[in-house]
């Protein structure tokens with residue numbers, strides 16, 4: 001069974017032949033991650049193509065289209081989503097210039113392809129004037145963070161997860177997110 005992974009490299013549509021067996025690949029959508037010519041070429045789903053926007057985050061990670069960013073400044077958190085031509089602050093609902101973003105201390109925490117309901121999930125807490133979840137990552141598996149503790153705002157059930165979820169599948173209630181062992185913000 002093929003399974004999906006994220007690859008980072010140059011977007012190409014006419015790939016070079018595969019050096020191991022001289023396979024000629026059809027015209028399509030590919031990412032070449034570099035190295036020996038034609039050896040590291042991956043066919044991609046073009047719907048998931050996320051272009052680098054020319055800015056790196058706090059950890060020198062490249063910021064790309066569809067990324068979700070956390071910004072912690074002046075004892076306040078913000079979440080930004082990189083859209084086609086705009087950067088949206090989903091808590092204040094403001095639009096940010098790319099130049100402004102490059103001056104802020106931001107961290108890529110995930111993207112809207114892996115977490116399509118993140119924006120909706122945060123907006124629930126904004127609209128309901130409840131505490132906005134503090135999320136320095138949306139997937140804890142390859143990080144030192146503890147598991148998430150999710151508490152349903154509708155039925156009150158609590159459970160653990162390694163990935164962000166906006167809603168409780170059983171009842172549709174929005175999930176308040178915290179960590180199973182509390183992770184403190186920089187200023188706490």
Ligand SMILES: [Zn+2]
Nearest residue numbers: 152155168171
């Ligand atoms: Zn529930």
